[in-house]
Amino acid sequence: MSLSHATPMLARGGRHTALSGRRAWLIIAAPAVALFLAFWLLPMVKLAGLGATAPTGETANAYWLVVSEPRYWKSLFNTVGLSLAATLATLIIALPVGRFLARHPSFPGRRVLMSLLIFPLAFPGVVVGFLVILTTGRQGVLNTLSQLLTGEPTVLAYAMPGLFIGYVYFLLPRTIGLLTAAVEGIDKQWLEAAQTLGASTWRRFVDIELPALTGALTAAGAMCFATAMGAFGTVFTLGTRIDVLPITIYDEFTNYANLPVAAALSVVLGLSTWAVLYAANSLAASR
Amino acid sequence: MTHSRFDTRLGLGITLAVTAFLIGPVLLSVTAGLTQNYFVGLKSGLTFQWVVQVWDLYADTIWRSYGVALATLAVTTVIGVPAAWVLTLFPGRLSRLLEELLTLPVAVPGLATALALIVSWGSTGWLRSSVAFIVVGHVLFTLPFMIRAVRASMQGAELVVLDEAAATLGASRRQRFFDIIVPAAKSGIVTGALTVVTLSIGEFNLTWLLHTPLTKTLPVGLANSYASMRLEVASAYTLVFLLMLLPLMVGLQWLATRTHRTGSLALGASS
Amino acid sequence: MTAPLATDPLSITLTHCAKTWPDGTRALAPLDLEVRPGETLALLGPSGCGKTTLLRLICGLERADAGATIHFGEQAVTDVAPESRGVGVVFQGYALFPNMSVAENVGYGLKIRGVAAAARRDRVREMLALVELEALADRRIDQLSGGQRQRVALARAIAIQPRVLLLDEPLTALDARLRQQLRVDLAKLLRRLGITCVIVTHDQEEAMMLGDRVAVMSAGRLEQLGEPETLYRAPASPFVADFLGTLCRLEGAVVRRHLGVDTLAFRPHEIAIVAPGEGLPATVQARFFLGSQVRLELALEDGQRFTALVASNAPWQPDARVGVRMADAAPAALEEVASC
Incomplete structure (x- = not known):
């Protein structure tokens, strides 16, 4: 094309380029939206609908059964209790680690330490379950040590304590990164100001650091809780006799072929985890 | 700023204890996978026989996991990068809602997503019996991570302004997308890609319900070996899995420290 | 009768104070300096000259290299932790606690000292009156303008009746017009308090207006110390001459x-x-x-x-x-x- 002719070179698209130009981009998000609708949202709606049907041999619909039967309640309470305990333990352990890493940005071996702390992030639940068996199972290190020292066997792996250890194991790497970043984000001058005003390390922690970390702790806690609520691989490896909701759902689906109840429980589990995450994130964002 | 010595020592102590708690069991597992007889201990001698046995028994799951991960990566890249750009262009409430929706498969337990998929698509025979069914699940679960990583790099680059500048120079949308947007988002795409592959290779919750005896992936194989194989074989299998993860995690962390000091990774809820 | 605004002024004596960072760079060459009781000393110099480091040595947030001593009056404070030094500090960005109201910020040092709630309330009210912010006592920090924040930070620092008052670029974060006015207010207030005060600034006009004496610093070294007029009329080095006005x-x-x-x-x-x-x-x-x-x-x-x-x-x-x-x-x- 010659550059010398007098008429200006116009971009295609005419007069409404600014507005319609932007709008026209929308089409390229269509594949992602279509995939989401076809393979997640509509299936979920269908699953929710299935929960409203009656299982074979029952007259009430599955949601009613789930709400009225104590054994489902017990399963839900177990799951919530375990998830809360694991979340709290994780936050309490991860906070000093995050503080230490954030406050010491350069010491020999910090990189390696970070890598080691983060590596288990990619482990699926089944692997975590296996590691729990290796350490606290019948042939685990803990049992060997315990028999050597006290003569009594100590086996935690196949019940709630083992599951708790496993949950803390996979929650820690997720939480440490978040809290380290949050502590790094605290304005150092706040702490220095408090220090010159006479506040001890402990008072600075309580009065300045904790309030500044509330948002991050809420968000991290919600993430931990949601992850723990839905965790399946770990408990699957440790033994299907532990009564938590994901195992109950799995049992209803595979062993009893009770699809309506499995669907109803999934919807209850999904909604409750999502609600916790959503509430916590809104809370954290409003700070 | 001065730190109290007690504070520092307590922090260091807890950090080292946590590291031991996280890495100790891994070392134990690696040792078990390389020991003749774990119950006798290291004095029974070291061996690769369990690793070889794992290869004989489970090589197909390893290749299948790589295949599923790459297919998942291809789909998430092709549909995720454009979606990330649209979300960047429209920073309004609707856009936030859309992102929130796309993140639901991560927020909601994998078991529920898998059940929903089976209820709606389980009777579509060719899909149910093929690896594609697993790929669909993995795409749902990993897409939010790709979108988040790519969006982060798009926002940093003030890409909206660059795109408008290219538009005033007469570039078409297709040209702008491939000449301006994709190159600017490159680091995010690479981070997203590594995240997607890592998550896909380790995904169990969805896969366990979606797989068939002919479409077992590595974590499914791991679960089988934990239930039915001797401890040494299970450990050796775990070792192979860890070796597959290692380069991915190293790469992810290298990328993270390049852009951000802490190196907190983008992997979220996934157990 | 409420507590006096400030205690009897003390001198600050620095002897052989040097600061070397862990990576080996020298922030401050060994330096001797005396701030007289009740005087306001302005530390003036370009950014990176070591003036803020010197201030942080005085309040204890940094430790000087071995061999240095710092005295407040007769008392050696070299090894005293910052929380026990009794210094009032106004930080460059003011460092107001976002999780506390204006009154809670001002009263925080008193709360730490175990002052009873009623006495604390009185003192806070008095401090806020001093900086003319009584009406804003219950505001959140993010609802304040820059000038108001500066005054809250000042009130918080003097509420604890500090032995010495340290101000790190107290007016830099404000726009030019506001800076002019607050400079006058600050000068009046410091004179009224009669407290020993060190102000860090890179603005020569500010230094000359606020400082009874000015210490000009460059590259970690004290170039000259004297009254503003002496520095201006008889600069000891081309650097001082050039830094205090055009030469x-x-x-x-x-x-x-x-x-x-x-x-x-x-x-x-x-x-x-x-x-x-x-x-x-x-x-x-x-x-x-x-x-x-x-x-x-x-x-x-x-x-x-x-x-x-x-x-x-x-x-x-x-x-x-x-x-x-x-x-x-x-x-x-x-x-x-x-x-x-």
Whole structure:
């Protein structure tokens, strides 16, 4: 094309380029939206609908059964209790680690330490379950040590304590990164100001650091809780006799072929985890 | 700023204890996978026989996991990068809602997503019996991570302004997308890609319900070996899995420290 | 009767204070400095000169290299932790606690000291009255303007009746007009408090206005310490002369021929422009009307350029040939500068 002719070179698209130009981009998000609708949202709606049907041999619909039967309640309470305990333990352990890493940005071996702390992030639940068996199972290190020292066997792996250890194991790497970043984000001058005003390390922690970390702790806690609520691989490896909701759902689906109840429980589990995450994130964002 | 010595020592102590708690069991597992007889201990001698046995028994799951991960990566890249750009262009409430929706498969337990998929698509025979069914699940679960990583790099680059500048120079949308947007988002795409592959290779919750005896992936194989194989074989299998993860995690962390000091990774809820 | 605004002023004595960072860079060369009781000392210098480091050594947030001692009055505080030094600090960004209201911020140091709630309330009210912010006691920090934040930070620092008051660039975060006004308010308040005070600033006007004495620093070294007027009239080094206002230098054969000196150093308002034939011949290159003054850009016949500030009724226009000589009121001290 010659550059010398007098008429200006116009971009295609005419007069409404600014507005319609932007709008026209929308089409390229269509594949992602279509995939989401076809393979997640509509299936979920269908699953929710299935929960409203009656299982074979029952007259009430599955949601009613789930709400009225104590054994489902017990399963839900177990799951919530375990998830809360694991979340709290994780936050309490991860906070000093995050503080230490954030406050010491350069010491020999910090990189390696970070890598080691983060590596288990990619482990699926089944692997975590296996590691729990290796350490606290019948042939685990803990049992060997315990028999050597006290003569009594100590086996935690196949019940709630083992599951708790496993949950803390996979929650820690997720939480440490978040809290380290949050502590790094605290304005150092706040702490220095408090220090010159006479506040001890402990008072600075309580009065300045904790309030500044509330948002991050809420968000991290919600993430931990949601992850723990839905965790399946770990408990699957440790033994299907532990009564938590994901195992109950799995049992209803595979062993009893009770699809309506499995669907109803999934919807209850999904909604409750999502609600916790959503509430916590809104809370954290409003700070 | 001065730190109290007690504070520092307590922090260091807890950090080292946590590291031991996280890495100790891994070392134990690696040792078990390389020991003749774990119950006798290291004095029974070291061996690769369990690793070889794992290869004989489970090589197909390893290749299948790589295949599923790459297919998942291809789909998430092709549909995720454009979606990330649209979300960047429209920073309004609707856009936030859309992102929130796309993140639901991560927020909601994998078991529920898998059940929903089976209820709606389980009777579509060719899909149910093929690896594609697993790929669909993995795409749902990993897409939010790709979108988040790519969006982060798009926002940093003030890409909206660059795109408008290219538009005033007469570039078409297709040209702008491939000449301006994709190159600017490159680091995010690479981070997203590594995240997607890592998550896909380790995904169990969805896969366990979606797989068939002919479409077992590595974590499914791991679960089988934990239930039915001797401890040494299970450990050796775990070792192979860890070796597959290692380069991915190293790469992810290298990328993270390049852009951000802490190196907190983008992997979220996934157990 | 409420507590006095401040305790009896103490001196601050630094002996052989140096600071080396862990990576080996020297932030501060060994330095001796005495801040007299009740005086306000301004630490002035460009960024990175070590003035903030010096301030942080005084309040204890950094530890000096071995061999240094710091005294508040008679008491050695070298090894006293910052939380026990009893210093009031106003930080550069004010560092107000976002999770506390204005009143809670001001009262925080008192709460730490275990002051009872009622007494605390009174003291906080008194402090807020002092900085004229009584009405904002219950506001959140993010609802305050920059100037209000500065005053809250000041109130918080003096509420604890500190032994010494340290201010790190207290006005830098504010816009120019506000800065002018708060500078006057701050000067009045410091005089009223009578507390020993160290102010870090990179603004020479601020330093001269607020400081009873000014310490000019450069590259981790104390260049000169003295009253503002002394520094201005008798700078000990070219750096000090240049940092406290513009300094013009002329030299070479032309200067020698007409004035009989090798170098002439002067400030723009210290020369007089006269008719050609008298003094150093020069040409007016540009003229800027500044209201009360006129700024002339001039050049010698050999091309050396310099600036003059003259009365706004001066008739000189561009291209005019003029003569330049020292103004009658120009101090003899300029000869000293010329030789440095």
